[in-house]
Amino acid sequence: MRRAASALALGAILLSAAAPSHAEPGPEARVTAQQSFDRAEQAFQAERFAEALAAYREAVAADPSARFVLTARARAADLAAHAEGDFAPLARLSIVRRDPTKLRDRAVIEALARDVAAFPPGRVRGEAELVIADAWWRLGEPRRAVGPLEAVVADEAGDRLTRSLALGELARLQRELGDLDAALAAVERFPDLAPAARNEVRKLVRRGRLRTTAIALLAALGVVGLTSVVRATPRVGGLGEIPRALLPPLAVAFSLYLGGAAAVLVRLRGDGDPRPFVWLGLGVLAVFAVARAWRFGWGVGGPSARAARGVICAAGVLAAAFLAVERTDASYLESLGL
Amino acid sequence: MSAPRPAERLLLAGASGLAAAVLAYAALRVVERAFFPEPNPALLIWSERSTFLWRAQESLYAGGLAAFGGYALAGRRPRARWLTALIATAVSALVLVALLAP
Numbered sequence: 001m002r003r004a005a006s007a008l009a010l011g012a013i014l015l016s017a018a019a020p021s022h023a024e025p026g027p028e029a030r031v032t033a034q035q036s037f038d039r040a041e042q043a044f045q046a047e048r049f050a051e052a053l054a055a056y057r058e059a060v061a062a063d064p065s066a067r068f069v070l071t072a073r074a075r076a077a078d079l080a081a082h083a084e085g086d087f088a089p090l091a092r093l094s095i096v097r098r099d100p101t102k103l104r105d106r107a108v109i110e111a112l113a114r115d116v117a118a119f120p121p122g123r124v125r126g127e128a129e130l131v132i133a134d135a136w137w138r139l140g141e142p143r144r145a146v147g148p149l150e151a152v153v154a155d156e157a158g159d160r161l162t163r164s165l166a167l168g169e170l171a172r173l174q175r176e177l178g179d180l181d182a183a184l185a186a187v188e189r190f191p192d193l194a195p196a197a198r199n200e201v202r203k204l205v206r207r208g209r210l211r212t213t214a215i216a217l218l219a220a221l222g223v224v225g226l227t228s229v230v231r232a233t234p235r236v237g238g239l240g241e242i243p244r245a246l247l248p249p250l251a252v253a254f255s256l257y258l259g260g261a262a263a264v265l266v267r268l269r270g271d272g273d274p275r276p277f278v279w280l281g282l283g284v285l286a287v288f289a290v291a292r293a294w295r296f297g298w299g300v301g302g303p304s305a306r307a308a309r310g311v312i313c314a315a316g317v318l319a320a321a322f323l324a325v326e327r328t329d330a331s332y333l334e335s336l337g338l
Numbered sequence: 339m340s341a342p343r344p345a346e347r348l349l350l351a352g353a354s355g356l357a358a359a360v361l362a363y364a365a366l367r368v369v370e371r372a373f374f375p376e377p378n379p380a381l382l383i384w385s386e387r388s389t390f391l392w393r394a395q396e397s398l399y400a401g402g403l404a405a406f407g408g409y410a411l412a413g414r415r416p417r418a419r420w421l422t423a424l425i426a427t428a429v430s431a432l433v434l435v436a437l438l439a440p
Binding site: 250257262 | 392395396402403409
């Protein structure tokens with residue numbers, strides 16, 4: 001008796017597990033769902049967004065197992081997220097966004113910009129500003145894209161992804177316009193919004209500062225070299241003797257090897273740029289000539305003077321190396337963390 | 339001690355270049371093992387580049403640079419005790435690399 005009851009209970013469990021969790025929609029519901037989906041698609045294409053949203057929802061409700069349900073759900077969610085102002089802003093944006101000729105028309109873009117100022121808070125406002133910025137950029141007026149991009153980034157009610165994209169574009173635009181300080185100010189104002197763009201801009205600013213320092217140092221060394229040559233000329237036997245005094249064959253050979261052999265190695269490797277090494281060789285030769293002129297012009301000096309001269313010239317070599325790389329193929333600096 | 343003749347200076351330069359190349363090889367190997375680890379070449383079917391060959395080429399390049407320094411130094415310090423120290427350092431470094439980071 002007990003065994004029979006157990007078998008009965010097990011059978012009941014198996015039957016309940018095998019039964020569908022919800023009732024399958026009938027043929028009528030499937031037809032209704034398909035009709036709703038088709039109506040939604042037509043309304044969406046015709047930019048009747050409120051009607052499209054309602055029809056997508058109807059389609060999902062009528063037949064949750066239909067093959068188009070994923071699409072319908074995604075479209076409904078997207079439309080619901082752009083529903084501010086009863087879809088009027090989205091409809092206004094779509095008129096411009098869907099027509100490439102309008103995107104190339106300055107008057108249309110200016111009119112859209114005027115209308116966007118009255119849009120209610122929400123996703124559409126930010127997306128419209130992005131469209132406007134992109135249009136100005138493509139129309140060859142990148143400075144007019146700055147305002148819309150800044151508006152998107154500052155819009156706290158906007159979508160985070162859109163704001164992040166706008167900040168990256170703003171930083172790129174400011175860099176193209178040559179205003180690295182403005183790019184830095186933008187990314188530093190919202191440090192968490194576009195971390196990759198922030199790192200890129202900070203790296204470029206760091207490189208810019210290093211470039212300025214390197215140029216200043218080499219210019220100072222050039223001045224020292226020129227004054228030293230003036231003082232050294234009578235000591236070495238006249239101006240004609242200066243090249244021989246400043247550039248001994250060993251120094252020239254070393255510089256040629258430093259730049260030339262490295263360039264050959266890079267060429268053998270096949271994927272590098274040999275120019276930084278050639279410029280490095282020339283830079284080292286120039287710093288060497290300045291060091292020699294300094295010694296001839298102002299005397300050898302005591303140990304501290306010699307050490308100071310050595311440190312300054314070593315810094316000059318580093319400055320020349322940095323400029324050789326940064327001005328030709330800055331990708332080498334990536335591996336050095338600069 | 340008199341200044342070495344040009345041929346002797348060239349010999350000293352060559353010796354210092356070779357010793358420096360060995361030292362550079364050991365240094366490059368340590369840097370590679372520590373910061374740029376690569377898969378074991380014995381486990382690879384085919385590789386476009388041999389890291390060993392590149393390491394050797396870069397070491398020879400560094401040795402060439404050091405040869406200029408050796409030539410200049412040979413003129414000032416003809417006893418070349420520095421060369422003995424350089425060779426001893428290079429050999430020690432190579433042995434250490436062979437034992438610790440082959």
